[in-house]
Amino acid sequence: MKLIRKFTTISFGAFVVLSLVFPMAFDLLYVKAALIGICLCGWALSTIVGTETVSYKRVPILCLSCYLLFVLILASVSSFASPIGLTKIIQVEIFWPVIFFILLTYLEVSDRLINLWLTTALFLIVCHIFGMYFSLIFFGFEGYVQFMEVTSFGAKAGAVASNPDQDILRAGFTTPGLMSLPFLIPYYIFSRQFSLRQSPMEFFLLLLVVLVAMVSLRNFVIIATVLTLLLWLLWWGSFRSARGLPHLAVLVLGLSTLVVMFIPIELLDFYTENFAGSNNAVRSTQSVVLLAEFEEHPFWGIGLGMPASDLIRNQMSPWSYELSYHAALAQRGAIGFFFMISTFVTILIAQTLRVKFSRRDFFFGYALGLAFLLLANATNPYFTRFDGVFLLILGLFARRSTTT
Numbered sequence: 261m262k263l264i265r266k267f268t269t270i271s272f273g274a275f276v277v278l279s280l281v282f283p284m285a286f287d288l289l290y291v292k293a294a295l296i297g298i299c300l301c302g303w304a305l306s307t308i309v310g311t312e313t314v315s316y317k318r319v320p321i322l323c324l325s326c327y328l329l330f331v332l333i334l335a336s337v338s339s340f341a342s343p344i345g346l347t348k349i350i351q352v353e354i355f356w357p358v359i360f361f362i363l364l365t366y367l368e369v370s371d372r373l374i375n376l377w378l379t380t381a382l383f384l385i386v387c388h389i390f391g392m393y394f395s396l397i398f399f400g401f402e403g404y405v406q407f408m409e410v411t412s413f414g415a416k417a418g419a420v421a422s423n424p425d426q427d428i429l430r431a432g433f434t435t436p437g438l439m440s441l442p443f444l445i446p447y448y449i450f451s452r453q454f455s456l457r458q459s460p461m462e463f464f465l466l467l468l469v470v471l472v473a474m475v476s477l478r479n480f481v482i483i484a485t486v487l488t489l490l491l492w493l494l495w496w497g498s499f500r501s502a503r504g505l506p507h508l509a510v511l512v513l514g515l516s517t518l519v520v521m522f523i524p525i526e527l528l529d530f531y532t533e534n535f536a537g538s539n540n541a542v543r544s545t546q547s548v549v550l551l552a553e554f555e556e557h558p559f560w561g562i563g564l565g566m567p568a569s570d571l572i573r574n575q576m577s578p579w580s581y582e583l584s585y586h587a588a589l590a591q592r593g594a595i596g597f598f599f600m601i602s603t604f605v606t607i608l609i610a611q612t613l614r615v616k617f618s619r620r621d622f623f624f625g626y627a628l629g630l631a632f633l634l635l636a637n638a639t640n641p642y643f644t645r646f647d648g649v650f651l652l653i654l655g656l657f658a659r660r661s662t663t664t
Contacts, residue, residue: 264305264306265306268299268302268363268367269369271298271299271302272299273373275299276377276378276654277377277380277381278291278292279648280378280381281384281388281437282413283437283642283645284439285412285413288413292647296359296363302366303366306366323603323606323653326599326606328354330596330600331349332354334564335349337560337563338563338565338566343564343566343567344578344579345565345566345567345579345580347565349564352643352644352645352646353649356649356650357649357653360654361653364653364654365657368657369654369658370659370660370661371622371660372661374622374655375622378448379448381437385437385440386469388411388437391411392408392411438478442480442481442484443629443630443636445469445484445629446484446628446631446632447629448466448625449488449489450628451621451622451626470489484632487632488628488632542582543582546571546573547586549570550571550581550583550587551590552570553569554590554594557593558593558594559594560595560596561591561593562591563591564592565579566579567579568581568590579591580641580644581641582639583638583639584640584641587641588600607652607656608630610656611626611630611656612627614660623658626655633651
């Protein structure tokens with residue numbers, strides 16, 4: 261049975277890494293589903309044989325039960341309006357959380373194991389970004405487009421949604437893994453103990469992560485990285501004398517200046533023309549329309565999976581919008597939105613209560629990363645996909661390693 265549990269753990273770890281590195285990859289959806297199927301088979305086989313006992317935690321059960329109950333109530337109320345996306349919402353918010361609950365309860369993962377998964381994902385994202393810029397600098401824009409075509413696995417970025425006729429850019433402006441950086445960067449920095457002398461590779465990877473974030477040209481990724489570095493300076497300075505802080509501040513400023521100097525001017529122009537203006541206009545329109553729907557249906561909303569009558573962002577999933585909290589307010593109403601936010605806050609508090617305030621703590625890094633991800637969710641619908649929901653509950657099931 262230990263071999264089955266080990267194989268199941270490896271399969272779930274591969275799912276976590278793929279979901280973080282390629283969260284929008286349509287061509288990998290079946291691969292991710294297959295990995296989850298393998299994990300369920302391992303759990304079922306262990307349950308049938310019955311040689312291992314599974315212990316259940318009260319906090320995850322309570323959070324999951326409350327969340328499922330309120331989603332079922334909303335789904336029942338929404339069913340009278342026959343929303344086209346109700347089935348999809350039920351899959352993401354009921355079916356997949358139950359699956360992750362079963363698997364994570366069975367696996368009994370430790371903070372060291374989750375750290376391995378998240379660090380591996382972060383390293384692969386760093387390699388992906390450097391491959392993107394290497395192809396752009398040495399092989400030109402055509403080489404960059406070909407690289408993105410091969411490595412995006414069918415993912416599409418915002419430029420395509422605003423201009424579907426640009427086939428040459430259908431691979432997207434940036435790698436899909438950048439969507440995971442608002443979670444991974446705070447987690448990685450605050451869960452590691454960096455020392456240039458004791459672990460130079462750790463420190464080098466930190467510099468690469470900061471470099472990748474600054475050249476990503478994604479607004480929230482840059483903001484999250486800068487805020488994380490400022491918090492880290494305060495956190496690190498509380499354990500050291502004030503003499504070392506100026507040196508670290510100069511290092512951060514110098515690295516940021518160096519990064520800006522090496523960003524290709526063509527990429528800056530492309531970003532300015534295709535993203536800076538168009539995304540703000542689209543999101544402003546979404547905000548106005550969704551808030552208007554909320555004013556007309558303040559209590560229960562227009563219904564789970566129901567698109568706004570005056571705006572459809574995507575024909576394939578017309579109920580989905582970039583402004584996920586605005587969409588939740590319009591579709592769930594004040595009552596449903598309150599219970600959704602309460603669930604998020606409860607999960608975040610449960611993570612924070614497990615923190616041991618030391619220089620290196622898994623749960624502090626995870627809670628901070630989750631807080632940044634919840635902020636980023638305001639303009640990027642992270643939790644409307646099954647490969648994003650697991651991040652909400654992954655930390656709740658982590659066991660603190662007995663050895664340090």
